[in-house]
Amino acid sequence: MSSDTLNNEPAIKTHIPDSFEDGQGCTPNNIKISVKDLNFFYGIRQVLFDISLNIYDKKVTAFIGPSGCGKSTFLRTLNRMNDIIEGTRHNGDILIDGNDIYAEKVNLVELRKKVGMVFQRSNPFPKSVFENVAYGPRIHGIKNKSELDDIVEKSLKNAGLWEEVKDRLTSNALALSGGQQQRLCIARALAIDPEILLMDEPASALDPKSTTRVEDLISELKENYTIVIVTHSMQQAARVSDYTAFFYEGDLVEFDKTKKIFTMPAKKQTEDYITGRFG
C-alpha cells in the first residue's frame, strides 16, 4: 500500500471494529475507501445519517437494505455522481486512498477514472460494441487505433464477453441480449482502468442465468478491483461479497463480514431483515 494511506492510519483506526483485525488481511493498510460521519441531503430532506465505514482493497462490499434506505445514494457519493442532481449537499468526509474526494482541488475526471460505475439498468450507448468500450479511453485522450483495439479486447475479455462479441464489434450494442449488454457496460467501465468498481444493482434486471454470469464475473474481478455492490437480493450479497453493510432509513445499521452478518448479526433489525421479517 502507498505511504499516504499509512499516514492516515490513526484517523482511520477508530472506525475499525476489533473483529476485523483477525489476521485475514484486513488491517487498516488495506483500506481503500474510508467514510466518516457522512450526512447527505436532497434539498432539506436528509437521506443519510452519520455514515462511517471502511471499504477494503480488492474485496467485495455489498450494501443491502429495503428500497429507499439510502444505499444507492451512498454508492453514488463515492464517485460524486450525486453532483449532477441539483440541490444535493453533504457533510462528513470520504477518503479514497487517503485523499478527500470532496476537497476543492479534486479533479472529477480523475476521480471517475479511478472509480468506475455500472448502473442498475444496462445502458450501453446506441453505438457499436467497439465504440461503447472505446468511449472512455477516447474521452481520456487515447486516439491510437491499435492501442484502442488492445484496450477494447482486454476489457471485453475481462468482462467475459469477448468470445461472444468478437465477430460483431461493429454491430449496434443495443442488439445484444440484456445480460450481454450489462457485461458490455462492465467492460466499458473497465476500459478506463479503474481501481474501484461501483455496481448499482447490476443484476436486478437480468434473468437467473445472466445473473449467475455477472456474479461469477464479480468474483473474478475482485482479484484486481475493489468492488462495491448495491443489491436487493440478500442471497446475492451472501454469494458474492466479503463485507456487508445493512442500511435502514438512511442509517448504517450494521457493517461486518458477510459471513458474520448472515450468521450472527449483532442487531435485531439486521436479523429481522435478512430473515425476511420486513423489507
Place this chain on the structure above:
Amino acid sequence: MWKEKAIKIFFTGAATTSIVVVGLIFLFLGKEAAPFIFSENVAKLFGTEWVPVSFEKEQFGVLPLITGSFLVTFLAILFAVPFGVLSAVYLSEIATKTEQEILKPLIELLAGIPSVVIGFFGIIVLSPILKNTFGLESGLNAINGAILLALMATPTIITISDDAIRSVSTSYKQASIALGASKLQTIWRVVVPDALSGIIAAVMLGIGRVIGETMTVLMVTGNAAIITANPFDSVRTMTATIAAEMGEVPFGSDHYRVLFCIGIILLLITFGLNMIAQKVLRRRGV
C-alpha cells in the same frame, strides 16, 4: 347508436378535409398551368431570363427565380442551423430551470411576429446597416433576406431540436459522466449524436419555412431576377415573384400560367422536404 355514427362521420369528415384541400390545390394549380406546360412555349421555362412583360419578346426562364430562392434559403440555413441547434443544446442541457422558463416563451414569441413586420424591420434597420458596413449600393439583397429568414426559422429549429435533445435517455448521460466525461464531451459525443435525426428533421422543417416565406423576401431582397451566387446581389425568389405579379397579370395569358408553374415547383420542393423530415422523424420513432 346513430349518435355514435354521426359523431364518427363528423370527425372523419374533419380529418379528411385537409387532405381533400391539399388535393384540390394540386389539381387547381395543375389545371391552370397545364395549357402552358403542354404548349410549344414550355421550353421557355428553362431559359435564364425572367422578362414576363415585354413589347418585343417575353422571357419566362424560371432559373433566376429558382437560384434566387436557393441562394436566400441556403444562406438563411447557414445562419439558422448553428444558431438554432446551439440554442437548443443550451436550452435543454445547460440552462437552469429559471432561464428555460424565461427563454422558451420568448423564442415562441419570435415565431409569432408577422412576416410583414420583420420585412419592415429589414428595410428600416438592417438594410442601412448592410449598406454602410459593406459599402453597397443597396442594402436590399439576398443576405438581408437570408438574415431575416434565419430569424424566422430559428424558433422552429430550436423548438424541435430541443424536444429531440430532451428525449435522449438520462441513462446515456449518466454513463458518460460516470466514465469521466465532462458535460461538454457528453453533449457532443452522446447527446447530440443520439438526437441527430430529430435535429435533422428540425432543420428540414426550418428549410421548409424559409423557402415558402413570401412577404419578407418580397420586401427586402431587391427583386432583381438575376442568376448569382453573390450574397450582396439583389435576387428575386419564386414566392416573391408570384406574390408581386399575380395581381396584375392578364387572366389566362402565358405569364399567368407560368406563375402557376412556379407555384407547382415550389409546392413540390416543400412537399419533398416535408416528406424527408417525416421519414427521418419516423425512423427515430417520434
